Amino acid sequence: MGKLSLAAKITHVPSMYLSELPGPHHGCRQAAIDGHKRIGERCRELGVDTIVVSDVHWLVNAGYHVNCNSRFKGVYTSNELPHFIKNMAYDYPGNPELGRLIAARATEQGVFTRAHEIDSLELEYGTLVPMRYMNGDQHFKVVSIAGWCAWHQLDESRRFGAALKDAIEASDANVAFLASGSLSHRFNDNGSPEEAIHMISREFFRQVDERVVQLWKAGDFATFCKMLPEYNAHCFGEGGMHDTAMLLGLLGWDKYDKPVEIVTDYFASSGTGQINAIFPLP
Template sequence: MGQIVGAAIVSHHPGLMQCEEFRRAMGAGEDSDLIAGYTRLRQHIEAQKPDVVMIFDSHWFTTGYHLVDGGARYTGSYISDEMPWYLHGVPYDYRGHPELALAIEAVSRERGGFSRAVCHPELGRHYATVNLVKHLRLELSHTPVVTVSSCQNCDWQHFLKSGETIGEAIARSDLRVVLLASGALSHKFNGIDWTPKHPRIFHESNVSSPDNIISDKRAIALMQEGRHDEILARWNEEYRRLPWEAFGAHYLQMLGALGGAECRAKGVVLSDYENARGTGNVHIWFDSQPHLRNHASSGSEFTARSGAAA
């Protein structure tokens, strides 16, 4: 039986791709702690020895379907159309996993769902995937990467269902998989003429509003407690309204694969909570846990590790 051996919410913000000298200039002499956080996260991932890393990409917006990239290999040089003045010329060369992508589509078809695999090696990349591939050194480890889109005409329940489908496909496989929800929490940008409140640009006080800071920190605390059900209970009234990046698609799909509202995986915070042009960013790792809902009848098991409630 396949296993989800770990999961994480991971910041991908493009400022982290700039050179250390520039980052320190932005940080009043200090680097972003999200950089050190990548090292901490990489250690967690490497300890699990995954066969595949799956990235829920909050920049890959699709319409009508949750898409899964099923190419055997992706190679190229990335340039961002959003910030090409510094995010350009980023080479990438990493393996995909077509079999897993096709298995997800097969489970979706069984369930009358809306997930499709796209097995084309020229499918465009987005920095929510490329930045993680580079910072987590997935090319060097030769770990296959599968990216999942954020379907823009979905409600939050559809993202949970997408995650359930992915969790079932993994359970039927023989793969060890780490899930990465690539994106921010609150995602309201500061204006173009914004004046920082704190000289260290990454500092949390530069997040777009005090209310967003309070809400993000409340969500982080609930994740540390493993109370994902409480986050879902407040979704429409709070997190959908902030809103979170991609309306939370990256987190919700990850959570759906882990059992949805029944998931009690406790989060380990691996970085400071930081600002990125007004958005709230953090790395949080979740150890795997016994699956509680949609795989219970299939007999699949998830390894219970420290930091997860059984």
């Protein structure tokens, strides 16, 4: 019998990769990198064998999709920010059995989902960035779920999350789930100064994000779930905040009431709001 051992909302900002390299931004995202490493260590302590990532950089226009190749290997350059992430080599094992089971369970429960084993279907950086820091030794198998659901209802992603929990429990895997996406996600205007990499784009977004983090710290998901659609609409939710809807669907939605554990404090990156937080299991 499988189990869910850890759930978290995480950042994946590409400046984490820049932070590793020599130059003016060297070290700038060390706190976020250390947070990923701590989450990876926690997964090891819990005996996790597979990390399932809802990746808001994987855009889908119809249906729900799981990338469950048996191996992910390549050299990645971001189309969107090639000056931030370029030529990043990666190599991780996959878990096709779990991916197929997730798609089958979600489909059975009314959320039509396809599982793909296509070598040329590559990972996006919402998966690759956290795996770089949590899984550099290829300890964990990886399954990636499309989290940028362009024409989908948040409620459907909630139901996908609930089905994901059932699939995990019906599997033989010990799983960590990562909702890989930001809080507010309004980038800085083009042409902003280089130092804006550490700024929020508008104070409004910081204020809303800070209130959201307060609700999370208080375990007040009854309130947070009520405001999620407007939070997404007014604060430019990354990938429509479908990663967050899946995470909360997995945990019980508005009945979930555990105060989150902040692993990396809220920070602004290129205009957006970011955090690493573990959501204790119900």
